[in-house]
Amino acid sequence: MGMTMTQKILAEHAGLSSVRAGQLVKAKLDMVLGNDITSPVAIKEFMKIGAECVFDTEKIAIVPDHFTPNKDIKSAEQAKFIREFAYKMGIKNYFEIGEMGVEHALLPEKGLVVCGDVVIGADSHTCTYGALGAFSTGVGSTDMAAAMATGEAWFKIPEAIRFVLKGKPGKWVSGKDIILHIIGMIGVDGALYKSMEFTGEGLSHLSMDDRFAMANMAIEAGGKNGIFDVDEKTIEYVKEHSRKAYKIFTADNDAEYVEEYEIDLSGLRPTVAFPHLPENTRSIDEVGDIRIDQVVIGSCTNGRIEDLRMAALVLKGRKVHKGVRCIIIPATQKIWRQAMNEGLFEIFIDAGAAVSTPTCGPCLGGHMGILAKGERAVATTNRNFVGRMGHPESEVYLASPAVAAASAVAGKIASPEDLK
């Protein structure tokens, strides 16, 4: 029986020649990640183990990105706690304010994840690195603690769903629209415990930033991981960003998939997920008249340079609608500088948008754009659960950077095609 791409990567890291779905394996880890919310719990658990040092100071990344720059005293205490641990343990990949970024944009950019790696992170969006042809998945703090001590984690070998992408997406259709469409199609538990494997000639039309956005939201369909075939774009990205050795895995021809979907990208429209689940999707043509109070463009899903360029393309020469707050958050320092050098900030500021330092901030209702009761936001983030961005009676609509920017101008959910 053949293996899927995910199964092959896990087999190799477990030291096995083959694995089957359902099998429990212990796999060696290439990177273990935590942030300022999950690491404090992980460090406390790590201390209970009695290990004197971490398994490898180069294979752990700690990124204070959620409530940073710290929003209050308690958050500052948490950040201080993880900083002290990182220094004491000699963790090489601890990124302080000034060099940090939103973790899942930062790690690939720093070359810390490459094709064929196995990565766990105490953050559910760790699945982002599947865009690079790596196996990566979110875990909790205790798993992070155990992994920091042992360099290993247990996994149940997942079944897989195959998504064969065909055709070329239209001008305003991005990776975000494709993944929202897929989540709408299969539901928030449509890929529960499973791998989502993306393949097909349509991949050639998707940039790395599109792929990061798609792999990032595999978790919103319940997926264990989302993973892309490795092609020239992946290799180019990895070579540009990393010196680490990489290994390309491909699914066997007779690999078994529990489901298979063929998606014609040319037929997709910009897509919006309505409150309060990412599966409540509608095409932009079906949204109706939804007035908004805030727009957030950023996050580990859509805070990368192409996302900002797309927002700038829409905002150029236009103004944010009176009464709408448009907050733009480049995901890393490097992206921030790039956007500045490309003149995108001029466009944003002329339009009346605010530009923030990198932070997860409003995505999870942390800071930098919390919603009041009854307020509505269009966000390029990944979740629209009850209370996600603030008051339990506020609403979040998930969309691409192009739709978010167009909505900021229109004052209601809109497509760039609707703007004058």
Place this chain on the structure above:
Amino acid sequence: MKVEGKVIKYGDNVDTDVIIPARYLNTSDPSELARHCMEDLDKDFSLKAETCKILVAGKNFGCGSSREHAPIAIKESGIECIIAKTFARIFFRNAINIGLPIIECPEAATDIEPWDTVIVNFETGTITNVTKGRSYVAEAFPDFMKEIMAAGGLIGYIRNMFKKT
């Protein structure tokens, strides 16, 4: 290992943002987290959790964020077991890892009603609804997970492993 108690019940897709909203994640203190557990979904949760030991839910319980604060808050509230149609996978791992027993059983999750008295036997996977006089069978934990549970969670298990080497 057995748990017996009355039931609190919720629906499908209960996400970790409603289990413990991010506005309280500037602490990892279990008792502080427990005070706010489920407050955006059910203001009376902590009151109910004083008398009910078992939480029953629909599909995809614990979806969303990987925050371990969610099972920690539930456990600290006094809940000793969760039965659901299905669990989101990170939540499943986290609950096992912190030693909070959880069990997937669609039949039980559908049939059991709020305030029923239920007994869960983790060795056999049998769930008995004392109030209704019915029982349901779930898959028992694999041995590996039983060992983790017996050690009080993953950290106890790893500590035992370190002691051996």
